[in-house]
Amino acid sequence: MKERRLSFLFFLVMFVIGTDTFLVSPLLPTLTQYYGISTSLSGFIVSAYAVGYMISALLIGPISDRHDRKRILVIGLVVFTLATAGCGLANTFAMMLVARFVAGVAAATAGPQIWAAIPVLFPKTQVVKVMGYATAGLAVAQIVGVPLGSYLAVWSWRFPFFFVGVIALMLTMLVVRFMPSLNEVTTSRLATGIYRKLFQNKTVLKLLGAYLLFQTANFCGFAFIGTWFAKSFHLSVGAIGSFILLIGVGQFVGSLLGNRLVTWLGQPHAFLLEFLLFIAGYLVLPFTNSPLTATVILAFIYTIGGALLPLFMSTLQEHAGSARSTISALANAVMYLGEAIGGVIGGILIKQFTGFSGIAVFTAIGASLAMLLYAQQGYFKQLQTSR
Structure with a gap:
């Protein structure tokens, strides 16, 4: 019962953080008009959150590894609650930018604590499964974040921010009540020392490199699905x-069911099979001639992607030692970097090649390179189950 309660709590925390990320998108036209700014300037509302997240992730990770992670999580959620509510109170464009930046900082403070807590609070046999629950929270947020913002904004553009802020406050109280202390500190190193140790670990660098390749390819594909369909x-x-x-429903299903495939085939075989299916899906995708067929294939691809993410996070945590929050923060920063790079490359490819062919091939190549890095580390060999 305790493990189920914590799993559900982690799902909800990641859902709220993810929802706040996607909430702004449908509000941008209204905010552009309210603040009297240009459409190009409105993009900074999104960028402020991402910049705050990336900068904070690199700084907060080592701090978390030297303090009780539960306390850091609570602080992050409290600041997240206040910053999100502050977005609803922002009467000027400058105030909104500051509030979104602080919200990004707070999200980067809270989110990595969830990934870092799972290997500590759950037995090894349950880690991938619970990672999947947390990933499912992000997947559901991606599905409902945009429509939720639209529906709640019927009353006022401020209301979605207040709604998410209230939910975040309630979750903060649940974390305080039900989550045990995570004072797993075994090092007093400064941030530079923690990063130096991680960057001297060649396996960690290769796994982060593989994750960057995969997320660059993944976001290159996802970001331009709408453009392709149009x-x-x-x-x-x-x-x-x-x-x-x-x-998005496919990604949610994959997050929840990925552990069943791991249990059935074993982690090495499941990991390899998921990589191969993801790559094969993108190689087939350009040959589709209807949006329905394309959607079915993409739903399958993102079901596989949803199953892959918990494995990425769990393999990184295996090599984190006491720097669990730092490695989680680095993974998140790498994800945002991959999103930025993938967006630039995808914009070029969608223009230069017919349909989705250029992006699909690029995504397949990126995922293949990531797979080769994992293969080089022996993650697809059966004896890696003893890791």
Whole structure:
């Protein structure tokens, strides 16, 4: 019962953090008009959150590894609650940018503590499963974040921020009540010392490199699905949103069911099979001639992607030692870096190649390189189950 309660709590925390990330997207036209700014400037509302997250992730990780992670998580959630509510109170563009930046800082403070806590609080046989629950929280946020912002904004653009802030406050109280102390500190190193030790670990560097390759490829594909559907299939914005919703459901299902595949085949074989299926899906995708077929294939691809993410996080945690929060923060920073790089490359490829062919091939190549790095570390060999 205790493990189930914590699993559900971790799911909810990651869901709220993820929802706040996607919440702003449907509000941008309204905020552009309210603040009297240009459409290009409105993008800084999104960027402020991402920049705050990336900068904070690199600083907070080592701090968390030298203090009680539960306390850091609670502090992060409290600041997240206040910053999100502050977005709803922002009467000027500058105030909104500051509030979104602080919200990103707080999200980067709280999120890595969840990944770091799982290997400490759960037996090794349950780690991938619980990682999947946390990943499912992010997947659900990706599915409902945009429509939730739209529905709640019917009353006022401020209301979505207040709603998420209240939910975050409630979760903070649940964390204080039910989550045990995570004072696993075994080092007094400064941040530079912690990073130096991690960066001297060649396995960690290769795993982070593999994760960067995969996320760059992954976001290159995901970011331009809507553009592809509009250009090649001439779909409306509403229809595109419905299809992407179905794709997001696939990622949610994969997050929950990935552990069953690991249990059935063993982690090495399941890991390899998921990589191969992900790559094969993208190689087939450009040959589709209807949005429905494309959506089915993409839903399958993101089901596999949802199953892969917990394995990425658990393999990184295996090599973290006492620097669990730092490695989680680095993984998150790498994910955002991959999103940024993938967005730039995808913009070029969607313009230069017919349909989705350029992006699909690039994504397949990136995932293949990531797979080769994991193979080099022996993660697809059966004796790695004794790790």
